[in-house]
Amino acid sequence: xxxxxxxxxxxxxxxxxxxxxxxxxxxxxxxxxxxxxxxxxxxxxxxxxxxxxxxxxxxxxxxxxxxxxxxxxxxxxxxxxxxxxxxxxxxxxxxxxxxxxxxxxxxxxxxxxxxxxxxxxxxxxxxxxxxxxxxxxxxxxxxxxxxxxxxxxxxxxxxxxxxxxxxxxxxxxxxxxxxxxxxxxxxxxxxxxxxxxxxxxxxxxxxxxxxxxxxxxxxxxxxxxxxxxxxxxxxxxxxxxxxxxxxxxxxxxxxxxxxxxxxxxxxxxxxxxxxxxxxxxxxxxxxxxxxxxxxxxxxxxxxxxxxxxxxxxxxxxxxxxxxxxxxxxxxxxxxxxxxxxxxxxxxxxxxxxxxxxxxxxxxxxxxxxxxxxxxxxxxxxxxxxxxxxxxxxxxxxxxxxxxxxxxxxxxxxxxxxxxxxxxxxxxxxxxxxxxxxxxxxxxxxxxxxxxxxxxxxxxxxxxxxxxxxxxxxxxxxxxxxxxxxxxxxxxxxxxxxxxxxxxxxxxxxxxxxxxxxxxxxxxxxxxxxxxxxxxxxxxxxxxxxxxxxxxxxxxxxxxxxxxxxxxxxxxxxxxxxxxxxxxxxxxxxxxxxxxxxxxxxxxxxxxxxxxxxxxxxxxxxxxxxxxxxxxxxxxxxxxxxxxxxxxxxxxxxxxxxxxxxxxxxxxxxxxxxxxxxxxxxxxxxxxxxxxxxxxxxxxxxxxxxxxxxxxxxxxxxxxxxxxxxxxxxxxxxxxxxxxxxxxxxxxxxxxxxxxxxxxxxxxxxxxxxxxxxxxxxxxxxxxxxxxxxxxxxxxxxxxxxxxxxxxxxxxxxxxxxxxxxxxxxxxxxxxxxxxxxxxxxxxxxxxxxxxxxxxxxxxxxxxxxx
Amino acid sequence: xxxxxxxxxxxxxxxxxxxxxxxxxxxxxxxxxxxxxxxxxxxxxxxxxxxxxxxxxxxxxxxxxxxxxxxxxxxxx
Ligand SMILES: [Mg+2]
Ligand SMILES: [Zn+2]
Ligand SMILES: [Zn+2]
Ligand SMILES: [Zn+2]
Numbered sequence: 034x035x036x037x038x039x040x041x042x043x044x045x046x047x048x049x050x051x052x053x054x055x056x057x058x059x060x061x062x063x064x065x066x067x068x069x070x071x072x073x074x075x076x077x078x079x080x081x082x083x084x085x086x087x088x089x090x091x092x093x094x095x096x097x098x099x100x101x102x103x104x105x106x107x108x109x110x111x112x113x114x115x116x117x118x119x120x121x122x123x124x125x126x127x128x129x130x131x132x133x134x135x136x137x138x139x140x141x142x143x144x145x146x147x148x149x150x151x152x153x154x155x156x157x158x159x160x161x162x163x164x165x166x167x168x169x170x171x172x173x174x175x176x177x178x179x180x181x182x183x184x185x186x187x188x189x190x191x192x193x194x195x196x197x198x199x200x201x202x203x204x205x206x207x208x209x210x211x212x213x214x215x216x217x218x219x220x221x222x223x224x225x226x227x228x229x230x231x232x233x234x235x236x237x238x239x240x241x242x243x244x245x246x247x248x249x250x251x252x253x254x255x256x257x258x259x260x261x262x263x264x265x266x267x268x269x270x271x272x273x274x275x276x277x278x279x280x281x282x283x284x285x286x287x288x289x290x291x292x293x294x295x296x297x298x299x300x301x302x303x304x305x306x307x308x309x310x311x312x313x314x315x316x317x318x319x320x321x322x323x324x325x326x327x328x329x330x331x332x333x334x335x336x337x338x339x340x341x342x343x344x345x346x347x348x349x350x351x352x353x354x355x356x357x358x359x360x361x362x363x364x365x366x367x368x369x370x371x372x373x374x375x376x377x378x379x380x381x382x383x384x385x386x387x388x389x390x391x392x393x394x395x396x397x398x399x400x401x402x403x404x405x406x407x408x409x410x411x412x413x414x415x416x417x418x419x420x421x422x423x424x425x426x427x428x429x430x431x432x433x434x435x436x437x438x439x440x441x442x443x444x445x446x447x448x449x450x451x452x453x454x455x456x457x458x459x460x461x462x463x464x465x466x467x468x469x470x471x472x473x474x475x476x477x478x479x480x481x482x483x484x485x486x487x488x489x490x491x492x493x494x495x496x497x498x499x500x501x502x503x504x505x506x507x508x509x510x511x512x513x514x515x516x517x518x519x520x521x522x523x524x525x526x527x528x529x530x531x532x533x534x535x536x537x538x539x540x541x542x543x544x545x546x547x548x549x550x551x552x553x554x555x556x557x558x559x560x561x562x563x564x565x566x567x568x569x570x571x572x573x574x575x576x577x578x579x580x581x582x583x584x585x586x587x588x589x590x591x592x593x594x595x596x597x598x599x600x601x602x603x604x605x606x607x608x609x610x611x612x613x614x615x616x617x618x619x620x621x622x623x624x625x626x627x628x629x630x631x632x633x634x635x636x637x638x639x640x641x642x643x644x645x646x647x648x649x650x651x652x653x654x655x656x657x658x659x660x661x662x663x664x665x666x667x668x669x670x671x672x673x674x675x676x677x678x679x680x681x682x683x684x685x686x687x688x689x690x691x692x693x694x695x696x697x698x699x700x701x702x703x704x705x706x707x708x709x710x711x712x713x714x715x716x717x718x719x720x721x722x723x724x725x726x727x728x729x730x731x732x733x734x735x736x737x738x739x740x741x742x743x744x745x746x747x748x749x750x751x752x753x754x755x756x757x758x759x760x761x762x763x764x765x766x767x768x769x770x771x772x773x774x775x776x777x778x779x780x781x782x783x784x785x786x787x788x789x790x791x792x793x794x795x796x797x798x799x800x801x802x803x804x805x806x807x808x809x810x811x812x813x814x815x816x817x818x819x820x821x822x823x824x825x826x827x828x829x830x831x832x833x834x835x836x837x838x839x840x841x842x843x844x845x846x847x848x849x850x851x852x853x854x855x856x857x858x859x860x861x862x863x864x865x866x867x868x869x870x871x872x873x874x875x876x877x878x879x880x881x882x883x884x885x886x887x888x889x890x891x892x893x894x895x896x897x898x899x
Numbered sequence: 900x901x902x903x904x905x906x907x908x909x910x911x912x913x914x915x916x917x918x919x920x921x922x923x924x925x926x927x928x929x930x931x932x933x934x935x936x937x938x939x940x941x942x943x944x945x946x947x948x949x950x951x952x953x954x955x956x957x958x959x960x961x962x963x964x965x966x967x968x969x970x971x972x973x974x975x976x
Binding site: 856876 | 929930931934935936963964965969970971
């Protein structure tokens with residue numbers, strides 16, 4: 034095979050003339066039969082050996098190459114009568130409509146034609162798109178009388194997809210072709226048909242190209258029966274009708290019969306090109322299945338373009354459901370044994386690993402650390418079977434390649450769609466585990482945006498040492514703890530990991546020495562010396578921290594007191610870590626949560642990825658122990674408040690609703706004063722929204738005052754593990770105002786939202802204020818408003834994802850080939866300079882401190898301490 | 900009234916570089932000067948400072964990340 038690279042300078046699209054098709058054709062196809070009784074292809078049949086060969090043992094009669102090397106050759110069928118090409122029905126209609134029925138000139142005067150010719154030439158010279166101009170020409174060239182020959186014009190209509198009707202008469206394809214032939218080259222040019230590559234009459238087929246057999250190979254079934262491709266079936270149909278048409282015409286059959294056969298030929302050619310053309314019943318296989326013809330091969334999701342050209346599939350990959358495993362490292366991925374036995378790693382046999390490799394081969398394809406194939410020195414690949422094992426083992430020597438099973442410690446790529454950022458594909462270390470799901474550590478859920486409600490993920494196995502090495506240094510999970518999006522941690526604790534740390538480290542949490550040592554042991558931490566007294570949770574947590582680690586910050590649980598008491602905070606919300614000892618404050622989301630973990634961030638920036646990985650892995654273990662000390666559970670009991678509180682809330686809400694009524698009265702009596710820049714109505718809406726907003730907040734505050742940290746729902750909300758105080762107060766106290774389009778609800782019936790209200794009623798309830806709590810239950814009206822607001826939320830997210838997906842696609846297309854040189858220079862793939870310094874400051878955001886090269890305040894603080 | 904667009908606060912400082920300046924600035928560059936971003940000869944700024952085709956403009960502008968940033972553009976037709 035020739036192995037030189039050709040560069041495509043340009044592609045010209047045009048129509049094939051009948052002469053082109055004949056010139057390209059190596060054989061005229063005339064008989065509808067394919068093979069004779071002995072199974073040999075018939076000459077001038079659809080399987081004529083001139084059309085190329087597939088079997089590598091045969092030689093092609095046209096080019097002399099063997100099967101596999103011969104790419105096939107076209108044949109042709111001479112159609113007895115011309116036939117319209119389905120793809121061009123519209124174009125033919127438009128051309129005929131814009132040209133004279135008699136003389137074939139464009140229905141424009143000569144001046145206008147010249148003007149448009151110049152315009153087209155201008156656009157061509159500027160290399161710009163002609164579509165709009167051509168459309169305009171078609172629209173404008175409509176006249177009742179031809180300006181050239183003064184013939185009256187009849188209406189030309191199209192009956193989709195291919196019937197052209199003039200007045201009431203349906204034109205035959207021959208008549209259409211004659212009309213198109215009349216159009217001069219110059220006129221064709223103005224109609225958008227470049228006479229250098231196409232003529233209007235070529236839109237009508239007189240010769241049909243027959244694709245080579247390589248395009249429509251026949252399959253031999255297990256029974257020895259031959260099954261032909263759908264295209265071959267269709268071509269057989271065309272040939273049969275064509276033959277009958279010729280015979281009838283030669284015999285001088287009545288016009289009616291000839292026309293019927295012609296129509297049938299048109300149908301077969303149409304469905305040969307497109308079997309889903311509207312208005313044409315699809316051609317079916319004997320079984321009733323519609324045939325897959327040319328257009329169906331290309332079109333749609335399963336078509337050649339989207340499925341084969343844009344959608345490339347790869348080997349050595351696996352996909353399954355994911356599930357959580359807090360006991361594996363963030364760098365690891367749990368791979369089901371079933372998958373590990375299927376996808377393999379090619380390993381070179383050397384003097385040092387030959388014994389290991391022999392063991393794999395001995396195990397074979399069915400026992401786990403085994404092998405599926407062996408590649409010999411001559412490059413031949415042999416499957417490992419029980420029968421072939423012995424022979425392979427005997428011959429095995431350095432230089433062989435063993436395709437061994439995936440094993441613990443192998444590097445693999447792990448991915449979850451949609452792959453929106455680089456953390457969507459990270460390199461993990463394999464850990465082969467039983468059962469059938471991929472297992473992953475919970476800290477890597479945020480970068481993949483994964484949860485376990487049925488999500489599936491893909492795994493790819495590296496096949497070369499170079500790719501493995503590159504992935505290990507660039508794509509490993511621990512290298513991606515900091516996100517290039519904001520220069521902070523994206524991999525970090527979530528959910529129970531956070532509430533666990535809080536339960537472990539809060540003030541009253543103490544352990545006997547026995548308990549403490551057990552926890553330390555379970556967390557795979559080095560066992561410290563006994564100190565013969567109780568341990569606090571804070572002391573346990575300190576074991577995770579580097580010895581010289583210092584940090585102070587306000588925790589997530591901080592209640593934003595007016596004057597911060599710092600170390601003396603009664604909520605234990607001021608964290609002080611000195612020399613690796615957690616002295617004050619409890620751990621929560623701000624400590625090591627994904628997106629906001631301060632300790633995590635500081636450890637990453639000061640001690641690097643390996644230390645941070647260790648910190649996360651060990652803290653997971655510790656948090657599990659912390660959560661197991663008390664256990665964490667939640668129910669609606671957590672949202673229970675005393676009757677007295679419920680009454681206070683209710684009184685408050687009633688008061689607010691009365692206040693709204695008063696505002697409405699003031700508005701109706703014209704006593705309300707408009708705010709600057711607002712209309713009276715807007716002012717009223719704003720004031721009502723404000724009153725009702727305050728009412729809900731206040732009712733929430735009342736409820737909150739009955740919630741303490743012994744309440745697990747509150748623990749989860751305040752530590753940032755899951756849910757928020759708003760969620761809790763909506764359950765207990767008041768759901769609050771529902772909104773559609775950013776305001777109160779106004780839509781529905783004429784001048785009112787529901788028929789339960791008076792027209793133009795402006796009160797709280799009539800416009801979507803939900804007085805009830807989720808726990809107390811919504812009344813039907815409230816429920817309806819709540820559904821309206823909820824629906825808007827769902828629609829918004831659906832639209833947002835579609836919009837941002839398209840934006841992302843365009844951005845990626847614009848940036849994908851840019852490269853950053855060592856000097857910071859950013860160029861595109863043609864060497865054009867985009868930036869002389871990456872990001873203008875040359876800072877890698879993933880290695881930065883929240884976007885800045887360094888946090889000067891922090892550095893100065895540190896120097897002061899020393 | 901004629902407005903001096905160079906004084907507008909959204910128009911960064913454009914200067915035509917002298918040959919010696921060019922030699923100094925691009926002494927050890929790892930790209931070709933012709934690959935720099937372009938600015939049209941007909942651009943209001945190039946017209947305003949009388950740039951010729953082939954000149955290199957030194958543009959000093961405010962930068963969100965780096966404070967101020969210097970970039971270059973080649974004047975083309
Ligand atoms: Mg999911
Ligand atoms: Zn051939
Ligand atoms: Zn005419
Ligand atoms: Zn405080």
